[in-house]
Amino acid sequence: MVLDEASLALLQTALKRLNKGFNTLPDVEHDLDLEAVENVLLEVAGRMQDNYPYPHPLYAGQMLKPPAPIARLAYMLSLWINPNNHALDGGKASSALEKEAVADLAKMFGWERHLGHLCSGGTVANLEALWVAKNLHPSQKIVASNQAHYTHSRLCRVLGIPFLAVPCNSRAQMDVGELKQLLETEEIGTVVITMGTTATGSVDPLAEILELQKIYGFRLHADAAYGGYFRLVEDLAPETKQAFACLNQVDSIVIDPHKHGLQPYGCGCVLFQDPTVGRFYHHDSPYTYFSSDELHLGEISLECSRPGSSAVALWATQRLFPLVPGGEFARGLNQSCQAAKILFNKLQQDSRFRVVFSPELDIVVWAVYGGTAGQSSRLAQEIFKAAARENLHLALANLPRYLLESQGVVMEWDQDSITCLRSCLMKPEHLAWIEPIWAILDRVTDAVLKDEGGS
Known part of the structure; x- marks a missing residue:
């Protein structure tokens, strides 16, 4: 299951308790056409399927992290x-x-x-x-x-x-x-x-x-x-x-x-x-703060x-989840950092890639080794698209020459920037999913480079 459903039962229990706080008020009838609401809600669910799988660990692209179940439930309540x-x-x-x-x-x-x-x-x-x-x-x-x-x-x-x-x-x-x-x-x-x-x-x-x-x-x-x-x-x-x-x-x-x-x-x-x-x-504000x-x-x-x-x-x-060092919340952040370090090490040891920076937090940026900056950028974009076809969603970052020149990313600079691949490993689950992520990245990179060599 990608989306949590089990926690919804807790919402109804909490809503009943909330409602008791207003039981001294006279009842109010709520005229609600449940069938009409259900029809529209199901239509919304269908439309919302047209999304990237943000909650899943294979989404490792932009800064999108699912809210905690307690946050969703408290917000809805x-x-x-x-x-x-x-x-x-x-x-x-x-x-x-x-x-x-x-x-x-x-x-x-x-x-x-x-x-x-x-x-x-x-x-x-x-x-x-x-x-x-x-x-x-x-x-x-x-x-x-x-x-x-x-x-x-x-x-x-x-x-x-x-x-x-x-x-x-x-x-x-x-x-x-x-x-x-x-x-x-x-x-x-x-x-x-x-x-x-x-x-x-x-x-x-x-x-x-x-x-x-x-x-x-x-x-x-x-x-x-x-x-x-x-x-x-x-x-x-x-x-x-x-x-x-x-x-x-x-x-x-x-x-x-x-x-x-x-x-x-x-x-x-x-x-x-x-x-x-x-x-x-x-x-x-004489009409507000009284x-x-x-x-x-x-x-x-x-x-x-x-x-x-x-x-x-x-x-x-x-x-x-109290905001304290060593607590469960902090451990989740630490897992994200560990995932970034593992991916960084894998990329660093692979001749197809050039890691641009050692990650300070949980974001990893890397370039595809190429003869020119233009070729490197084009390969990164092709790998980005190929990975998405296999449900691995990364991101792209266009970085200037002065940040990359000392990294030996390319042999020739035919343009002043390079499009790099980028991954935000924000979810604690990413630590357990680095191997599947790497397997897809490895496979699609091989395929893209093979096509490049044959073209």
């Missing part, structure tokens, strides 16, 4: 209430759960004192962090590495903030020497570091950048949308582990529970170490209506 976490009037219980869940995330990074909330994802979370940065340094530039997510440069345009890209080193990390040069010549208010880039899973050298902060006094924002949870993993490379250990020293952090946090889309989170930045959110003198989450968020169901699901998941 809360929909009978459909809370809105903008104000306590619309999401009393779910707002309390959000505050507790966010506090657990902050504690994972070493912050007892913080300001934060959930939002729709990393884009909005980063928007808020950069907006606060602009308020604190209104005339100064923001910088991120040229392998950081494109959202930073785009959001800076939205916010009217000058943005500069910092070149990367050969490991796709922000080059500290290049950053230092920019700090000496430009007015930079905020440096964005990435804890797990989208393309390669690279982690910027935070410890070294913190040393520069002591000299130049810039604000530090950590985009940990993908990699933030790996702070719980103990078996990381020393430099990577050191970077995660320093996260408690940055000014703001973004993390996406809908990536490695086992949550449904969309669930992002923005955290600020200094709670006083909440003053930038101040606004008057039921309580407590802080309403809408008073510290740029978004207005937000799904309380996301908070309920996150709280339930963290209740079942």
Whole structure:
């Protein structure tokens, strides 16, 4: 069975308990045409079959991880209430759960004192962090590495903030020497570091950048949308582990529970170490915040209506799987890292491939060895398509020449980039599935190279 059905029985039991909390109210009749609903629902099920098999371990492509059963069930259960976490009037219980869940995330990074909330994802979370940065340094530039997510440069345009890209080193990390040069010549208010880039899973050298902060006094924002949870993993490379250990020293952090946090889309989170930045959110709403003198989450968020169901699901998941080193949740992340190391070793020992980077987290990127950059790219695309025909779903990443030139990927550069194969081994189950994944990759690569040689 690919999709879990057994857990649905638990939902009905929980729904009966939820319903008892409202048994003092008069009954309301629900006029529901069950047959019509069933017909449409079955039609939806048919349409939804036109999808890649995201929950299955043979899907190892993009950053798509199935939510935990507890997250699905808690989210569905809360929909009978459909809370809105903008104000306590619309999401009393779910707002309390959000505050507790966010506090657990902050504690994972070493912050007892913080300001934060959930939002729709990393884009909005980063928007808020950069907006606060602009308020604190209104005339100064923001910088991120040229392998950081494109959202930073785009959001800076939205916010009217000058943005500069910092070149990367050969490991796709922000080059500290290049950053230092920019700090000496430009007015930079905020440096964005990435804890797990989208393309390669690279982690910027935070410890070294913190040393520069002591000299130049810039604000530090950590985009940990993908990699933030790996702070719980103990078996990381020393430099990577050191970077995660320093996260408690940055000014703001973004993390996406809908990536490695086992949550449904969309669930992002923005955290600020200094709670006083909440003053930038101040606004008057005489018709909204009247039921309580407590802080309403809408008073510290740029978004207005937000799904309380996301908070309920996150709280339930963290209740079942606490965010502690050595716990079940952390062990799942460690299994993903182990799977990446095993695949990396197999690729490294195979003359048909060139591994571009040693994986820092659970993302593996590799090129197909070829005479030219164009040939390597074409072979990668053919292997990508051939693997998909055998139900192994990988991803592609187009990487620039300066990151790959020292890797001996090709003999001749006839273009300035190479299309590489990429795998996000996000599921703990991937560790047990590396051999079947490798068997398919090995077989389809042989077939593609044989066709190439015969053409």
